[in-house]
Amino acid sequence: MKSQENIWLYNNLTVILGxxxxxxxxxxxxPKEILCDITLTWKIAVPESSRVLNDHWERTYGDVSWHKPKTSEILPWYFMEITEKEEINRGELTIQRYQSIINL
Structure with missing residues (x-):
């Protein structure tokens, strides 16, 4: 992918981050592609004290736990993270959910 600022271009695909x-x-x-998957990856430093809590693809099968994050771990939709300094909730927000939040 070619990038300029926060815009990435590849064939008929444009990705804009803001x-x-x-x-x-x-x-x-x-416009000319059918998207099946979207994977976003951030290269950020993870504090040693970091622990994440996530579920198994929106369902809990008894495998939920606070644990050290793994680089191979997939965190679908949402997860929680705690460190010595903060608690963070992270997740995907669809346009419909976003609109309902800003219209409250």
């Missing part, structure tokens, strides 16, 4: 009302907004324009 900030909006405190959220990271990801806009994907793919």
């Amino acid at each position: 900030q909006k009302n405190g959220f990271t907004e990801v806009v994907i324009h793919a």
Whole structure:
């Protein structure tokens, strides 16, 4: 992918990253492609004290736990993270949910 600022281009695909009302907004324009998956990866330092709590693809099968994050771990939809300094809730926010939040 070729990039300029917060815009990435590849064939007929455009990905734009931005900030909006405190959220990271990801806009994907793919007029000639059918998208099956979208994978977002951030290269950030993970504090040694970091622990994550996530479920098994929106369902709990008795495998939920606070544990050290693994680079191979998939965190679908949402998860919680705690460190010595903060508690963080992270997750995907669809446009419909976003609109319901800002219209409250």
